[in-house]
Amino acid sequence: MLVLSHQAFLHPPKPSSLPRIKPRASMSRSRSPSPLLDFPYLPPPHRELMLSLLSTVHSRLASHLLPSSVPSDVLSFHNDASTSFGALDIRSGAHDSPVDFILESWLHCKLPTGALNITTLFGFLNASTEAPHLLMEFIQGSPTSLVLFMDLLPRKDLVLHPEYLAEFYQDTQLEKLRQELNNLPYVQPYCSSSLYIRSVLSPTAVAVNINCGADGESSMEEVMGAQLSSVAKEVLQIWLDKCACSSHQMEESKRNVLIQRDNLIKTKTVEIDLSANLPRMFGPNVAEKIVGTIQKTFRI
Amino acid sequence: MLVLSHQAFLHPPKPSSLPRIKPRASMSRSRSPSPLLDFPYLPPPHRELMLSLLSTVHSRLASHLLPSSVPSDVLSFHNDASTSFGALDIRSGAHDSPVDFILESWLHCKLPTGALNITTLFGFLNASTEAPHLLMEFIQGSPTSLVLFMDLLPRKDLVLHPEYLAEFYQDTQLEKLRQELNNLPYVQPYCSSSLYIRSVLSPTAVAVNINCGADGESSMEEVMGAQLSSVAKEVLQIWLDKCACSSHQMEESKRNVLIQRDNLIKTKTVEIDLSANLPRMFGPNVAEKIVGTIQKTFRI
Numbered sequence: 001m002l003v004l005s006h007q008a009f010l011h012p013p014k015p016s017s018l019p020r021i022k023p024r025a026s027m028s029r030s031r032s033p034s035p036l037l038d039f040p041y042l043p044p045p046h047r048e049l050m051l052s053l054l055s056t057v058h059s060r061l062a063s064h065l066l067p068s069s070v071p072s073d074v075l076s077f078h079n080d081a082s083t084s085f086g087a088l089d090i091r092s093g094a095h096d097s098p099v100d101f102i103l104e105s106w107l108h109c110k111l112p113t114g115a116l117n118i119t120t121l122f123g124f125l126n127a128s129t130e131a132p133h134l135l136m137e138f139i140q141g142s143p144t145s146l147v148l149f150m151d152l153l154p155r156k157d158l159v160l161h162p163e164y165l166a167e168f169y170q171d172t173q174l175e176k177l178r179q180e181l182n183n184l185p186y187v188q189p190y191c192s193s194s195l196y197i198r199s200v201l202s203p204t205a206v207a208v209n210i211n212c213g214a215d216g217e218s219s220m221e222e223v224m225g226a227q228l229s230s231v232a233k234e235v236l237q238i239w240l241d242k243c244a245c246s247s248h249q250m251e252e253s254k255r256n257v258l259i260q261r262d263n264l265i266k267t268k269t270v271e272i273d274l275s276a277n278l279p280r281m282f283g284p285n286v287a288e289k290i291v292g293t294i295q296k297t298f299r300i
Numbered sequence: 301m302l303v304l305s306h307q308a309f310l311h312p313p314k315p316s317s318l319p320r321i322k323p324r325a326s327m328s329r330s331r332s333p334s335p336l337l338d339f340p341y342l343p344p345p346h347r348e349l350m351l352s353l354l355s356t357v358h359s360r361l362a363s364h365l366l367p368s369s370v371p372s373d374v375l376s377f378h379n380d381a382s383t384s385f386g387a388l389d390i391r392s393g394a395h396d397s398p399v400d401f402i403l404e405s406w407l408h409c410k411l412p413t414g415a416l417n418i419t420t421l422f423g424f425l426n427a428s429t430e431a432p433h434l435l436m437e438f439i440q441g442s443p444t445s446l447v448l449f450m451d452l453l454p455r456k457d458l459v460l461h462p463e464y465l466a467e468f469y470q471d472t473q474l475e476k477l478r479q480e481l482n483n484l485p486y487v488q489p490y491c492s493s494s495l496y497i498r499s500v501l502s503p504t505a506v507a508v509n510i511n512c513g514a515d516g517e518s519s520m521e522e523v524m525g526a527q528l529s530s531v532a533k534e535v536l537q538i539w540l541d542k543c544a545c546s547s548h549q550m551e552e553s554k555r556n557v558l559i560q561r562d563n564l565i566k567t568k569t570v571e572i573d574l575s576a577n578l579p580r581m582f583g584p585n586v587a588e589k590i591v592g593t594i595q596k597t598f599r600i
Contacts, residue, residue, distance in 0.1 A: 130466050156500035157457035160561050162568060169495055189489045195469055198503035199458035203495040269460060 034068070034104075035076040035087040041108035042117050045224035046140055050119045052229070053136065053236055054104060057121065060240050064097035074293045079282045083110040086282065088290060090297045093126060097264055099244055100126040101297050109281050114142050123244060127255040127262070130155050131243035132168050132202070136232065144216040147190050148181075148228070150235050151205035152243065153265070155258055158203070165203075172238050174204035177231045184227055186212045186219060196271050205232070266298040314516060328567035334368070334404075335376040335387040341408035342417050345524035346440050352529070353436065353536055356402060357421065360540050365396035379582045383410040386582065390597045393426060399544055400426040402596050407579050414442050423544060427555040427562070430455050431543035432468050432502070436532060444516040447490050448481075448528070450535050452543065453565070455558055458503070465503075474504035474537050477531045484527055486512045486519060494572050500565055506531070530585045542585045566598040 037051065058065075062261035068075070070087050078085040085108045093099030103122040103234065110114060116139070137148040142183035152174065158165045169175070181187060190209040192198050210228070212219040250258065270291060278287035337351065358365075368375070368389050378385040385408045389539060393399030403422040408415060416439070423434035432452035439447040452474065458465045469475070481487060490509040492498050502505065510528070512519040550558065578587035 157460070157561075158496075159564060160457070160557075162496060162564065165495055165499060175495065189491075191489075195465055195475065195503040196458075196462060199465060203498035257460075261457075264460060264462065 011056060034089045034275075035114070036104050036106055039087050039106045039108070041084075041115070042043070042106065042119065043140060043143055043219050045221045046117060046119065046138060047147075049224055049229050049232060050106070050121070050138070053121055053232060055239070056233070056236060057102060057123070061097075061099060061102065061244060064093050064099045064244070065091040065102060066094055070293060071289075074289055077282065077286050077290065079286060084108065084281045086290070088293070090293070092297065098125050098129040098131070098246070100124040103294070106283065116141055123239060124262075124266075125155075125243060128250055129248050130164070130242070130245065130250045130254075130258055131246055132239070133262075134236070134239040134243070136236070140177055144212040144214065144220050145222070146210045146220065148206060148208050148210065149190075149192075149201075150232060151201050151207075152235070153200055153238055154202050155261060168242065169202055169204050172242060174202075174235065174238065177234055178204050178206050181206055181208060181231050183225060184210075184223065186210050186216065186223065196272060200268075206235070214277050231284055263298075263300060267300045270298065270300065271294060323542075334389045336389050336404050336406055339385075339387050339406040339408070340420065341385060341415070342406065343440060343443055345415060345447075345521045346419065346438060349524055349529050350406070350421070350530060351439070353421055353532060354538060356502075356533070356540070357402060357423070359398075361399060361402065361544060364393055364399045364544070365391040365402060366394055367391070370593060371589075374589055377582065377586050377590065379586060384408065384549060384581045386590070388593070390593070392597065398425050398429040398431070398546070400424040403594070403597070407441055408582065416441055423539060424566075425455075427559050429543070429546065429548050430464070430550045430554075430558055431546055431548055432539070434536070434539040434543070436536070444512040444514065444520050446510045446520065446524070448506060448508050448510065448534060449490075449492075449501075451501050451507075452535070452539055453500055454502050455561060459577075468542065469502055469504050472542060474535065474538065477534055478504050478506050481506055481508060481527060481531050484510075484523065486510050486516070486523065495566050496572060500568075506535070556579075563598075563600060567600045570595060570598065570600065 005286040006240055017086070036054065039047075042050070068091055070088060070090050074088050076085075076087050086105065088103070090104075091102045093101060101124050103120065103124070105118075105120045107118040118137065118139045120138075121134070121136040125133055132154055135149060135151045135153055137149040141147070152168060152172075154164065154168070156164045158169075173200075182189065188209045188211070192201075192207065192209045210220065210223060274287075274291050274294060278290055281287070282290070331436050336354065339347070342350070368391055370388060370390050374388055376387050378383075386405065388403070389407040390404075391402045393401060402426070403420065405418075405420045407418040409417075418437065418439045420438075421434070421436040425431055425433055426562070432454055435451045435453055436450060437449040441447070451473075452468060454464065454468070456464045458469075482489065488509045490507045492501075492507065510520065510523060512523070574587075574591050574594060578590055581587070582590070
C-alpha cells in the first residue's frame with residue numbers, strides 16, 4: 001500500500017458519516033477461499049497476474065503460514081456509499097518460520113475519472129533472518145495506465161553493508177529484471193512522493209509508470225500478460241528462494257538493530273500511507289478497523 | 301567522479317605505454333591561481349557554471365581551508381598521447397573546521413565520437429558533524445548532452461533515522477529543486493550503473509540526463525545558464541548553510557559508525573570509479589599518481 005502516498009491517485013470521495021460494513025455473502029459463510037480470490041473489480045490481466053502470484057506464494061509457503069485470523073469485516077469491506085471496496089488478508093508465519101507475515105490486499109475505488117484498483121503483496125520476514133522483505137504493488141488508475149512497485153526491501157544500510165548489497169541485489173541479477181521492464185515502450189520511471197518510502201526502496205526497485213495512452217488497452221493487456229508478468233514472477237521466485245525459504249540465520253546479538261529498523265519501516269508505512277489515505281477512501285470508521293488490524297500484525 | 305562508473309561515457313583510448321607528464325607552464329611557476337580556473341577545454345556555459353560554484357565555495361569557506369598540497373603533476377596532467385587532460389585540486393579543512401576536504405577536478409577526453417568533459421566538486425565533512433557531504437558532477441558527452449549528479453550525500457541510514465531525513469532533506473526543500481530540474485524539457489532521469497553508488501545517493505539526489513538533440517546547442521546553453529545554474533547554486537547554498545558552516549556538533553560516542561560509513565563511501569568510490577576508469581583515460585602511471593593522491597586525502 002506504499003503507493004497510496006501518491007496523491008495523484010486519490011481524489012477524496014464524499015465523506016460518509018456512518019460507514020456501513022456488510023460482510024460479503026461468501027465471507028459470512030466461510031474463510032476459505034479468501035475474498036481476495038473472489039474480488040470482482042479488477043481488470044482481467046491485473047487479476048490474473050495477482051492470482052498467479054498469490055497462488056505461488058501460498059503453495060510455496062504453505063507450511064510456513066498459520067491460518068488467517070483477520071476478522072470478516074476486514075477481510076472484506078466497503079464504504080457507506082459503496083464506491084470503495086477492499087479485501088485484506090494477513091497470514092502470520094508459523095513459530096519456526098522466517099516469515100513474519102504475508103499481507104495481501106485489493107482495493108477498488110470508483111472515482112469521477114474512472115476506477116482505481118490497487119493490489120498489494122507484502123512479505124515480511126522476522127528477525128531470525130536478515131534477508132529482505134518483499135513488496136509488490138500494482139496501482140491501476142485506468143485500463144491503460146498502471147504504476148508498479150516491486151522490490152526486495154533491504155533490512156540493512158546498504159552503504160555500510162556492501163556484502164549485503166552483493167548477496168541480495170548484485171548476485172541475484174535483480175538489476176537485469178529492473179532494466180527489462182524499464183526499457184519497454186510505454187514505461188517511465190516513477191518516483192514516490194514520500195522521501196521516506198524512496199529511502200526504504202533498494203537500488204534495484206522497480207518503480208515505474210506504464211502508460212499506454214488513450215487507445216492502449218490491448219497494449220496494456222499485452223505488457224501485463226507478457227513482460228510484466230514474467231518479471232514479477234521472477235522477482236517473487238528470487239525472494240522465495242533466497243529470502244523466505246533460505247536457511248540463512250541471523251546472529252542473536254545483531255537482531256536489535258534489525259528489529260528497530262523493521263519497526264520503523266512498519267510504523268512509517270502506516271503513518272505515511274494508510275493512516276493518511278484509507279479514511280479518505282473508506283471513511284474514518286472502516287479505515288480505523290483496517291489500520292488497527294494491520295498495526296496488530298505489525299506489533300506497533 | 302562518481303559517474304565515471306557509467307561505461308557509456310568511456311571508450312578506452314589506445315594504451316600509452318609510457319605516459320608523459322608535463323606540468324603546464326602556469327603551474328610550474330605558482331600554485332595560484334589553481335589550474336582548475338585555467339582549464340581551457342570546457343564548453344563556455346559548463347565552464348562558467350563551475351567557476352561560479354568554485355568561487356562561492358572558496359569565498360565562503362576561505363577560513364576553513366588549508367592551502368593545497370597537491371603535487372604539480374596531479375594538479376595538472378595528461379596522457380602520453382595528449383588526448384586526455386585533467387586537473388585536480390584538493391584543499392583539506394583546517395583543524396577546527398567541520399570540512400574534511402574539498403575536491404575539485406576537471407577531466408577532458410578526446411574520443412572518436414567527440415569530447416568528453418567531466419567536472420566534479422566534492423565537499424567531504426569530518427566526524428565533528430553528521431551533516432551530509434556535497435557531490436556535484438557534470439559529465440558533458442557532447443555540446444548538446446549532459447549527465448548531472450547533484451546531491452547532499454547522507455551520512456546515516458535514512459530508514460533508521462527519519463529525523464535526519466527530515467532535517468537535511470525535507471525541511472531544506474531539496475525535493476522542490478530536484479523536481480524543478482526533472483520537469484524541464486530535454487531532461488530524463490539517469491540511473492548510475494553501480495548499485496553501490498545508487499545506495500550512496502539521497503532520495504532527493506538530482507541524477508539526470510539532459511539531451512537537447514542534434515541541433516540543441518543553444519538549448520543546452522540556455523538550460524545550463526538558467527535553470528541548471530540556478531538549481532546548482534541553491535543546492536550548494538543549502539550545503540554551505542546547513543552542513544559545512546553549521547555549528548551542529550556530533551556526539552563523540554557516535555562518531556565510530558559515522559567514520560566507518562564515510563570510509564566505506566570513500567573506499568568504494570575509489571574502487572568502483574577511479575581505479576577502474578582512470579587507467580583507461582590516462583594510462584596506468586598517471587592514474588596511479590592521481591588515485592594515490594586521492595587515497596592519501598581520503599586516508600584509506
